[in-house]
Amino acid sequence: MTLDDYCKQLGWDTTELSRQARISYNTAKKALDGGSIQPGVARAIAQALREALGQNINVGDIKGLNVSY
16 A cells, blocks of 8 residues: 555545654655655654554555655
């Protein structure tokens, strides 16, 4: 699933994603738009999804997430 799919499943908009992952709104928007994000941001997003869904979700499980290593 893409990040957008996960957010839709949870009923999260960009603001809620940024709050749950503890990242800025602009960074959350960049991630949702397919922009390049840092590995720490990707891990924070995966952690927020893990906690919200109660599933083991890793960065590699989020299709289309553009992580710059």
